[in-house]
Amino acid sequence: MVTDSGLSANIVRDPVTEQAELSINMGPQHPATHGVFRMVLTLDGERVVDVYPHIGYLHRGSERLAEGENFQQITTLFDRLDYVANFNNEWVYVRAVEKAMGVDVPERADYIRLILSELNRIASHLLFYGTYGLDTGAMNPVMLGFRDRERIQQIFEGVTGARMMHNYFRIGGVKEDLPDGFVPAVRALLDQLKVGYEEARGTLTESEIFIERTAGIGAIPPEDLLDYGVTGPLLRAAGIDYDIRKADPYSIYEELDFRVPTGQTGDCYDRYMVRMLEIEQSISIVAQALDKLPDGPFLGRVPRILRPPEGDVYVHGENPRGDLGVYLVSSGGTVQPYRLKIRGPSFCNLMALPAMIRGSYLADATVILGSMDIVLGEVDR
Amino acid sequence: MTTGDRPEEPAAPSPIEARVREIAGDSAQSVDYSFDELQLRVSREAVVDVCAALKSDPELDFKYLRCLSVVDWQDELEAVYHLASLSHPHKLVIKTRAPIDDPWIPTAISVWMGADWHEREGHDLFGLEFRGHPDLSPLILYEGFEGFPGRKSYEMPEQVTFYGD
Numbered sequence: 001m002v003t004d005s006g007l008s009a010n011i012v013r014d015p016v017t018e019q020a021e022l023s024i025n026m027g028p029q030h031p032a033t034h035g036v037f038r039m040v041l042t043l044d045g046e047r048v049v050d051v052y053p054h055i056g057y058l059h060r061g062s063e064r065l066a067e068g069e070n071f072q073q074i075t076t077l078f079d080r081l082d083y084v085a086n087f088n089n090e091w092v093y094v095r096a097v098e099k100a101m102g103v104d105v106p107e108r109a110d111y112i113r114l115i116l117s118e119l120n121r122i123a124s125h126l127l128f129y130g131t132y133g134l135d136t137g138a139m140n141p142v143m144l145g146f147r148d149r150e151r152i153q154q155i156f157e158g159v160t161g162a163r164m165m166h167n168y169f170r171i172g173g174v175k176e177d178l179p180d181g182f183v184p185a186v187r188a189l190l191d192q193l194k195v196g197y198e199e200a201r202g203t204l205t206e207s208e209i210f211i212e213r214t215a216g217i218g219a220i221p222p223e224d225l226l227d228y229g230v231t232g233p234l235l236r237a238a239g240i241d242y243d244i245r246k247a248d249p250y251s252i253y254e255e256l257d258f259r260v261p262t263g264q265t266g267d268c269y270d271r272y273m274v275r276m277l278e279i280e281q282s283i284s285i286v287a288q289a290l291d292k293l294p295d296g297p298f299l300g301r302v303p304r305i306l307r308p309p310e311g312d313v314y315v316h317g318e319n320p321r322g323d324l325g326v327y328l329v330s331s332g333g334t335v336q337p338y339r340l341k342i343r344g345p346s347f348c349n350l351m352a353l354p355a356m357i358r359g360s361y362l363a364d365a366t367v368i369l370g371s372m373d374i375v376l377g378e379v380d381r
Numbered sequence: 382m383t384t385g386d387r388p389e390e391p392a393a394p395s396p397i398e399a400r401v402r403e404i405a406g407d408s409a410q411s412v413d414y415s416f417d418e419l420q421l422r423v424s425r426e427a428v429v430d431v432c433a434a435l436k437s438d439p440e441l442d443f444k445y446l447r448c449l450s451v452v453d454w455q456d457e458l459e460a461v462y463h464l465a466s467l468s469h470p471h472k473l474v475i476k477t478r479a480p481i482d483d484p485w486i487p488t489a490i491s492v493w494m495g496a497d498w499h500e501r502e503g504h505d506l507f508g509l510e511f512r513g514h515p516d517l518s519p520l521i522l523y524e525g526f527e528g529f530p531g532r533k534s535y536e537m538p539e540q541v542t543f544y545g546d
Binding site: 055056059061063064099100224226227228229230240242247248311312313314316323325327329338339341343347348350351380381 | 416
């Protein structure tokens, strides 16, 4: 019984049983919703009976805007989708156009993309680590997480000139070569990240309060997760080792040695743990890629004006939040896409939110929502 | 030089093509390839049955709906289902069309729960009714928004085209 009455709380009383349900609104301006996300919770005492999510507050029409821009310009729109994992977004888009055009990517560009994307995965998970600490009542993680994330951001700024909206990946390569001193700087960064990772162990990973707060809540059966289209750390936490870097390998992931961490129950603690273990794996991936980083051109031979042949391609990649897909339809001979559909992982993950929260305590609702690590820029697009 | 995602030319017949043809049977309007992906076209009346059969078939096992897109072809609206299997390395694209003056397609929510918001989004932006969907209230747009901003016919006055055809 969802009463969508705007901003105030609302009591609905059953005329026969005299039982009352309280309907409260949470968001869109609420610190625990991690953006402009709103949900209406129906409560029976302390228990959540139903949840109705509302999205769309950040809808900018990215898909439609893309139909009016050249293929090279659309990278900027992808920066603004998942704004804490910009490189991962850009990468999937440029791969989609490269597939449609049949463009070759120089090996060095592939390595540069991979190094930056994996660093961005670490930065994104560190942001999760910090904000999830806040969600569960710990103040330290946000300081530690942002400190390490800032170190990564400085590397990004040195490479691309921008802290967030990099617009660095190009169709067929990257914008410019890595700056001098990049490799030693990243090696030093990885050492710092390893220290920070050990510190996290004390703050959350082994904290009894945190485990009590997160273990055993938010879990739904793995089959249901798959049915909803949930991917990424949420799915892996439930024990399904579906990682596109392994299941449908792209770029040079096949040449690198890493494993896919999985959880067992899929509760909020497992989700946290999977992300932390992914940080460890990403540090190893970056270290391996730095060792192998080849010399050579950073941008392939690409026509100045791109006109992909008629047809449609669907390309996906492993974003920090899951399976980011780009469906690109080209009508042939035009410099703009006919249709560009973005399958955002947070968008699909959010569909499972009511099933995860239903039946839990109200106090756990924010903890469950936080464990999903949504980014509204990519939910609303 | 690595070839990245460059499709192999020519696209080799996919091992699942025969099985897909067998399951789709008479419902299949065409089976072809776009780049390296197998595509199946079915009528809108048959699409849900075909999807359900493809999902429950153990050899195909398309339990994961990767994406559901709506494409406006001016005179027709097209729903595109991207499927994947987690137990096999199989992928499939299903396409079905509805005329723009009678825009409905049956909902696939009974097959995959994950179709829910994709269909609501398609209803919002393209005015394609997913018949049988339990809740087609606005998801992306606000209540009372006029028009279908995903359609080509929707005017976007502030849009500037720099160069192109």
